[in-house]
Amino acid sequence: MRISARADYAIRAGAELAAADNARAVTAAELASAQSIPHKFLEGILTDLRRDGLVLSQRGAGGGYRLARPASEVTLADVIRAVDGPLVFVRGERPPDLERYSGAATALLDVWVALRATVRSVLEAVTLEQLASGALPAEVRDLVADATAWENP
Numbered sequence: 001m002r003i004s005a006r007a008d009y010a011i012r013a014g015a016e017l018a019a020a021d022n023a024r025a026v027t028a029a030e031l032a033s034a035q036s037i038p039h040k041f042l043e044g045i046l047t048d049l050r051r052d053g054l055v056l057s058q059r060g061a062g063g064g065y066r067l068a069r070p071a072s073e074v075t076l077a078d079v080i081r082a083v084d085g086p087l088v089f090v091r092g093e094r095p096p097d098l099e100r101y102s103g104a105a106t107a108l109l110d111v112w113v114a115l116r117a118t119v120r121s122v123l124e125a126v127t128l129e130q131l132a133s134g135a136l137p138a139e140v141r142d143l144v145a146d147a148t149a150w151e152n153p
Contacts, residue, residue, distance in 0.1 A: 001088065001119065003080075009037045010045045010083045011076055011131070017055065018071035018132035025064030045083055052082035071129035077120060079128070087123060088116040 012035040020026050028046055032039040046065055049055040054074060055065045067074060080087060086094050095112035125137045136144075143149055 001115070004084050005041075006045055006048075006083045007080045009035070009042060010049060010079050011128075012037065013042060013045065014049070014054070014067070014071075014074065014079050014128045015132045017065060017067050018074075018128035020066075021071075022066045025058045025062060025066050027064040031065070048083045049079070052078075054078060054082055067128070071132065072127050074128045075124050076126045076128070076131065077123035080123060087119050088112070 013031045016031050016034050017026055028042055029039060031037065031046075032042045046055060046057070050057055050065075053068055056068045057063070057065055077087060088095060090098055090112050095109065095116050098109055098112065100106070101108045122140060122143070126140060130136055
């Protein structure tokens with residue numbers, strides 16, 4: 001599985017907005033600078049997040065971006081879906097939409113669905129608030145604590 005630059009940048013911008021705690025609107029330039037994200041690229045990402053109802057934009061003096069709902073209610077999965085669509089695709093389709101495989105590959109569809117469920121279980125468990133505070137859920141911390149998680153097979 002690959003995480004796109006759009007998704008990575010969107011989550012990082014979301015974490016910055018969560019850290020700002022909606023005390024004030026944060027400009028795209030500030031978000032871009034804080035996370036070393038190309039400004040023009042970030043503008044498109046923020047448009048996607050706004051369109052999906054995750055951020056609000058404010059024009060004028062003191063303008064910028066805020067989270068549309070509390071950071072504790074926005075998961076990493078929400079952000080990724082807003083900028084990239086569904087979390088797991090196989091040949092451009094969601095695993096449940098694939099036709100059944102046959103022969104020796106019959107069980108492969110179950111593997112794709114299990115992969116999707118696993119990815120969802122992590123990305124839906126972590127909120128922008130948890131990410132910004134560094135207080136990740138125990139199940140995520142446990143996965144990271146396994147030394148084999150850091151290995152490149």
